[in-house]
Amino acid sequence: MRFLYIIVAFIATLAGTLTGLGGGVIIKPVMDMISNYPVDTIGVISSITVFSMSLVSVTKHLRKGTRMPLLIVIPIALGSAVGGILGQIVLDELSLYLPMDQVKLIQNSVMLVLLVGVFLYMHYKPTLGYKSKKIVFLSLLVGISLGVLSSLLGIGGGPFNIVAFLFIFTFDIKMASIASLVSILFSQFAKLITITLSTGFAGYNLEIVPYMVFAAIFGAQVAGQLNKHMTAQRVEVLFVVMLWLITGISIYNIVVGVI
Numbered sequence: 001m002r003f004l005y006i007i008v009a010f011i012a013t014l015a016g017t018l019t020g021l022g023g024g025v026i027i028k029p030v031m032d033m034i035s036n037y038p039v040d041t042i043g044v045i046s047s048i049t050v051f052s053m054s055l056v057s058v059t060k061h062l063r064k065g066t067r068m069p070l071l072i073v074i075p076i077a078l079g080s081a082v083g084g085i086l087g088q089i090v091l092d093e094l095s096l097y098l099p100m101d102q103v104k105l106i107q108n109s110v111m112l113v114l115l116v117g118v119f120l121y122m123h124y125k126p127t128l129g130y131k132s133k134k135i136v137f138l139s140l141l142v143g144i145s146l147g148v149l150s151s152l153l154g155i156g157g158g159p160f161n162i163v164a165f166l167f168i169f170t171f172d173i174k175m176a177s178i179a180s181l182v183s184i185l186f187s188q189f190a191k192l193i194t195i196t197l198s199t200g201f202a203g204y205n206l207e208i209v210p211y212m213v214f215a216a217i218f219g220a221q222v223a224g225q226l227n228k229h230m231t232a233q234r235v236e237v238l239f240v241v242m243l244w245l246i247t248g249i250s251i252y253n254i255v256v257g258v259i
Contacts, residue, residue, distance in 0.1 A: 004034065008027060009216050010215040010216070010219045013216040014219040017053060017181070017220045017227075024184070026245070029253055033252060033256075039103050041204045041205055045208065046154050046155065047151075047191050049216045050188050051184075051185065053216040053220045054220075056217050057223070069169075071139070072135060072169055073182055076146070077183060079139065079147060082144050083147020083187055085190045085191070086151070087191065091154070092198070105253075118162075119247075139169075142168060146160060151187055151190070162176045162180050
């Protein structure tokens with residue numbers, strides 16, 4: 001079973017880095033499907049794995065001197081950190097009052113609804129193209145919203161980040177994927193800090209984490225090499241393929257949860 005988790009982490013972070021999905025949106029529902037870990041433990045495992053991947057990926061982009069619209073990306077990063085804390089607080093409250101199976105069902109149901117929205121966007125591709133002097137404030141609000149989703153659902157938030165950046169800021173798909181990784185990095189960092197300062201990690205079974213982190217870092221490294229050969233069109237195709245996969249797994253998890 002350990003080998004299966006390693007493969008999941010590698011494929012998820014490879015595809016997640018290339019598309020900006022971040023990996024967690026794949027790891028979380030797949031682990032819901034194949035593992036017996038409690039939902040809160042899966043969330044922590046996913047967060048640590050995705051944080052490691054996004055840290056490696058963002059560091060590589062910074063070293064390469066990848067240009068980013070800092071007036072948008074920095075407030076999004078800060079907002080994502082705040083949202084990551086808020087999302088973890090909400091998740092803790094849900095876990096306190098609801099059985100874990102119900103929390104898992106809620107997470108998968110919310111994700112499915114949001115994924116339908118992502119599919120609709122990718123079909124029609126409307127753009128807001130917000131060009132205002134209040135762009136910093138808007139970016140902060142977007143970051144908070146994405147951070148809450150990322151932390152609450154335990155997924156990193158990738159597809160929803162991408163759509164937000166495409167719709168609101170009219171980024172191209174490759175820049176949206178980079179900005180998404182920055183958002184994921186800060187939201188997951190804030191989530192992990194929140195856990196550290198509140199419950200700590202002693203109550204979670206994290207024996208698989210070192211193996212998944214290694215696979216995630218390796219996946220991010222491989223993706224960094226492949227990214228040189230990825231056009232925006234190829235990134236978009238991979239993005240849509242992964243969306244179909246994630247949607248199918250989410251539907252399966254919901255059906256199993258209801259039955």
